Amino acid sequence: MLQRLKQLHAEIATCRACAEAGFFVEPSPVVVNQPATWPKMMLVGQAPAAAARSRGKPFSGQAGRVLFRWLAQAGFSEDEFRARCYFTAITKCYPGPARGQGDRVPTAYERALCRPFLERELALIRPKLILTVGRISTAHFLGSDIAFTAAIGQAFERDGRIILPLPHPSGVSRWTNDPHNRERLAQALSLLKRYSAQCA
Numbered sequence: 642m643l644q645r646l647k648q649l650h651a652e653i654a655t656c657r658a659c660a661e662a663g664f665f666v667e668p669s670p671v672v673v674n675q676p677a678t679w680p681k682m683m684l685v686g687q688a689p690a691a692a693a694r695s696r697g698k699p700f701s702g703q704a705g706r707v708l709f710r711w712l713a714q715a716g717f718s719e720d721e722f723r724a725r726c727y728f729t730a731i732t733k734c735y736p737g738p739a740r741g742q743g744d745r746v747p748t749a750y751e752r753a754l755c756r757p758f759l760e761r762e763l764a765l766i767r768p769k770l771i772l773t774v775g776r777i778s779t780a781h782f783l784g785s786d787i788a789f790t791a792a793i794g795q796a797f798e799r800d801g802r803i804i805l806p807l808p809h810p811s812g813v814s815r816w817t818n819d820p821h822n823r824e825r826l827a828q829a830l831s832l833l834k835r836y837s838a839q840c841a
């Protein structure tokens with residue numbers, strides 16, 4: 642199984658489908674977090690950020706600092722969480738900067754091009770619990786009709802797996818200023834604590 646995962650990562654590393662379709666992407670090292678022991682949890686972000694791309698490690702910049710501060714509320718140190726959870730993203734290449742601020746959001750076409758890689762990761766890893774980080778990742782698993790903010794703090798069962806949405810930690814400070822949203826986030830982290838115990 643590990644060999645098949647390595648082979649999949651090698652295919653991702655050489656994929657140029659988005660560039661060939663005319664999109665600006667920067668081919669990246671394969672930015673996943675693969676624990677030493679086979680994980681039962683998977684975290685799916687949107688796409689590698691610039692810091693993750695340059696370090697080859699997902700959530701290793703400012704957004705990661707926020708994410709791991711949240712995860713501490715669910716009882717995880719960063720090391721422990723990285724040791725138990727496979728991290729990946731909806732699209733695997735750095736999408737480049739946005740015109741305004743931050744990183745560009747991958748288009749629906751790019752997401753569709755990259756989808757088979759995520760499907761293969763899911764089929765190989767077979768996680769019991771999936772943390773969807775941000776709107777795009779959540780819509781991928783729960784459908785685009787889902788009311789994203791209302792989904793935070795709820796657990797969903799899909800195909801025998803638990804899906805737990807989280808907000809994207811990048812630029813979320815205004816969102817978390819709202820006490821209702823802070824309550825939603827606290828509930829999501831409490832659910833993570835409960836369901837991750839079942840993945841031990």
Ligand code: SF4
Binds near residue numbers: 656657734751
């Ligand atoms: S984002 Fe995905 S589909 Fe697009 S070039 Fe990178 S690996 Fe290929």
